[in-house]
Amino acid sequence: xxxxxxxxxxxxxxxxxxxxxxxxxxxxxxxxxxxxxxxxxxxxxxxxxxxxxxxxxxxxxxxxxxxxxxxxxxxxxxxxxxxxxxxxxxxxxxxxxxxxxxxxxxxxxxxxxxxxxxxxxxxxxxxxxxxxxxxxxxxxxxxxxxxxxxxxxxxxxxxxxxxxxxxxxxxxxxxxxxxxxxxxxxxxxxxxxxxxxxxxxxxxxxxxxxxxxxxxxxxxxxxxxxxxxxxxxxxxxxxxxxxxxxxxxxxxxxxxxxxxxxxxxxxxxxxxxxxxxxxxxxxxxxxxxxxxxxxxxxxxxxxxxxxxxxxxxxxxxxxxxxxxxxxxxxxxxxxxxxxxxxxxxxxxxxxxxxxxxxxxxxxxxxxxxxxxxxxxxxxxxxxxxxxxxxxxxxxxxxxxxxxxxxxxxxxxxxxxxxxxxxxxxxxxxxxxxxxxxxxxxxxxxxxxxxxxxxxxxxxxxxxxxxxxxxxxxxxxxxxxxxxxxxxxxxxxxxxxxxxxxxxxxxxxxxxxxxxxxxxxxxxxxxxxxxxxxxxxxxxxxxxxxxxxxxxxxxxxxx
Numbered sequence: 001x002x003x004x005x006x007x008x009x010x011x012x013x014x015x016x017x018x019x020x021x022x023x024x025x026x027x028x029x030x031x032x033x034x035x036x037x038x039x040x041x042x043x044x045x046x047x048x049x050x051x052x053x054x055x056x057x058x059x060x061x062x063x064x065x066x067x068x069x070x071x072x073x074x075x076x077x078x079x080x081x082x083x084x085x086x087x088x089x090x091x092x093x094x095x096x097x098x099x100x101x102x103x104x105x106x107x108x109x110x111x112x113x114x115x116x117x118x119x120x121x122x123x124x125x126x127x128x129x130x131x132x133x134x135x136x137x138x139x140x141x142x143x144x145x146x147x148x149x150x151x152x153x154x155x156x157x158x159x160x161x162x163x164x165x166x167x168x169x170x171x172x173x174x175x176x177x178x179x180x181x182x183x184x185x186x187x188x189x190x191x192x193x194x195x196x197x198x199x200x201x202x203x204x205x206x207x208x209x210x211x212x213x214x215x216x217x218x219x220x221x222x223x224x225x226x227x228x229x230x231x232x233x234x235x236x237x238x239x240x241x242x243x244x245x246x247x248x249x250x251x252x253x254x255x256x257x258x259x260x261x262x263x264x265x266x267x268x269x270x271x272x273x274x275x276x277x278x279x280x281x282x283x284x285x286x287x288x289x290x291x292x293x294x295x296x297x298x299x300x301x302x303x304x305x306x307x308x309x310x311x312x313x314x315x316x317x318x319x320x321x322x323x324x325x326x327x328x329x330x331x332x333x334x335x336x337x338x339x340x341x342x343x344x345x346x347x348x349x350x351x352x353x354x355x356x357x358x359x360x361x362x363x364x365x366x367x368x369x370x371x372x373x374x375x376x377x378x379x380x381x382x383x384x385x386x387x388x389x390x391x392x393x394x395x396x397x398x399x400x401x402x403x404x405x406x407x408x409x410x411x412x413x414x415x416x417x418x419x420x421x422x423x424x425x426x427x428x429x430x431x432x433x434x435x436x437x438x439x440x441x442x443x444x445x446x447x448x449x450x451x452x453x454x455x456x457x458x459x460x461x462x463x464x465x466x467x468x469x470x471x472x473x474x475x476x477x478x479x480x481x482x483x484x485x486x487x488x489x490x491x492x493x494x495x496x497x498x499x500x501x502x503x504x505x506x507x508x509x510x511x512x513x514x515x516x517x518x519x520x521x522x523x524x525x526x527x528x529x530x531x532x533x534x535x536x537x538x539x540x541x542x543x544x545x546x547x548x549x550x551x552x553x554x555x556x557x558x
Contacts (some may be wrong), residue, residue: 007340008163013349014163018181020356021203025196025364027186042389043118046193047372047396050278051113055223055293057198058285061365062294063301064201065281066094066272068148069155069359072208072308077331079312080320081247083237085257085264088309093265094302102295105273109291109443111529112283119369120279120437127440129521130448134453137433138377141276142403144430147422148275149407152359152366154332154419156181157411159352161325163383170227170287175412181356182363186404189364190397194284198366204361207354209304211339213550215314215351216307219342223317235312238265241473247496250461263492271431271495276369283359288533291470307395311335318342363404421478421545425466428481428495432458432502441530450519465494 024368029040040046053061078087108123121141125134160177161387188196220226230251237249272278285291315322315338322333338349372494375396380387387395411419436451471479485492486501 004164004310009345010349011163014353017353021200024199026201029192030197031195035243038231040193040395046393049194052286053284060201061198064361065365068362069355071152072224073155073332075309076312080315080334081331083325085250089264091306093268096269098295099499106288106291107530110532114529114532124436126524127321128448132446133452134377138373140429141373142370145366147426149363149366150410155359156356158332158336159356182408199363201361203540204357211354212350219314229317232317236316251274258529259490259492263496266491267496274430274433278365280369294429367400367403370403371396423531428462431495431499447513450506454502456504457505458498462498
């Protein structure tokens with residue numbers, strides 16, 4: 001049985017803040033709605049918040065979307081357990097990410113604004129005239145997003161565990177609070193759509209900033225300064241593991257770790273904005289320059305993430321013991337346990353509430369994004385091409401519920417490591433959509449069938465490579481995200497190797513198919529689409545004359 005006592009003060013704070021954000025979620029249904037909007041009866045209104053979020057709302061939305069509860073739990077946990085290669089790479093990767101947002105996502109916003117695209121798969125279908133390539137992008141996005149949602153629940157479970165809710169011998173007591181939290185999440189997401197997480201993200205981010213800033217000032221003073229903390233971390237990570245005969249982790253990456261470190265950072269940066277929820281947050285903004293301004297100010301989150309990562313080293317010096325319900329060591333509990341051990345209960349409650357709320361925001365956006373992809377790129381393209389806007393919204397709402405239930409069942413019924421393994425695969429899979437989406441924003445040179453073949457090869461190669469990585473301690477497959485690049489001794493992120501193979505196949509097959517003069521699909525976009533802004537008079541003209549710009553219109557691909 002679990003020997004933890006419930007920390008009632010911290011628990012009450014967590015519950016009160018959860019109730020506050022739940023009420024906000026329901027009230028958001030009427031937030032920022034124009035006088036001509038009777039209800040959230042289209043994907044533009046329900047799934048993209050009316051495409052009207054300004055710079056600051058978009059900043060909080062993207063921050064809440066990208067810096068999830070699992071990020072706050074997993075990054076310092078990785079620093080505590082294995083060090084910089086698996087933990088601190090998340091900081092430079094987010095920095096690499098922002099030039100990608102500035103350059104690439106502004107173009108995607110422009111073309112999507114002109115044509116009424118709701119998902120990246122919408123754009124791919126319109127650009128290449130291929131619903132099969134669009135389907136591949138959509139299915140990849142949906143499948144990759146599911147474990148991402150599940151991992152948000154892992155963050156909430158970590159909070160509930162350290163609070164004392166749960167027992168290794170009582171499954172109902174352990175899972176009931178998690179179920180109730182997700183029922184509320186499902187309810188306000190269904191009624192309010194993207195407006196709910198956009199509003200809640202403001203509260204979540206303010207709480208996170210408060211908790212992290214106080215922690216990085218107070219805890220180093222309490223434990224003898226950063227020099228003492230770094231010395232303790234270096235000693236722990238340099239200790240040789242009896243199971244592997246190697247050091248337990250990496251304090252500062254050496255030459256042997258360089259390729260793994262930079263490829264993890266680069267591959268993760270390239271992959272993150274291929275996820276449906278990232279695209280959804282971008283397309284919800286009201287202007288092209290809103291995206292660019294956000295690319296300039298989002299690095300503030302990277303600064304916060306760097307401080308948060310260092311809390312993993314602080315926990316080493318503090319002697320934090322992240323013991324799970326079954327008595328085993330669970331690194332995911334490190335940060336929640338650190339706050340509970342070394343802060344007053346009321347402040348620990350605020351910090352733990354920030355983590356829990358930090359799960360609700362991205363989980364809502366992810367479920368909306370996955371539902372939009374199903375509705376637009378599977379239901380409309382393959383089942384009901386003549387579906388109207390109201391029906392699209394209804395289908396997407398229902399699918400968002402199904403997605404949440406699936407993620408909840410995944411976490412409750414399966415081991416936590418299964419969700420982590422699936423997330424590992426999700427990152428590998430989603431990067432394989434990069435050539436179709438990003439290349440399409442700049443050139444129509446690639447052939448649609450070549451891109452589809454490259455995607456398939458990358459998916460298969462990445463999955464097999466990840467399966468062949470065996471955990472040296474547990475001997476389980478899917479034991480890591482790094483493997484030797486084919487034909488070399490350099491260890492790199494598997495997704496990058498799969499992406500390179502994907503790109504080679506796409507280039508070679510495009511040359512062959514063009515030589516054979518295979519027919520290409522119709523491109524519905526124009527060169528001027530990729531630089532359009534909200535004030536561009538051509539946008540108004542095109543929206544008035546072209547049927548496919550209207551939300552809920554027939555599928556643009558054959």
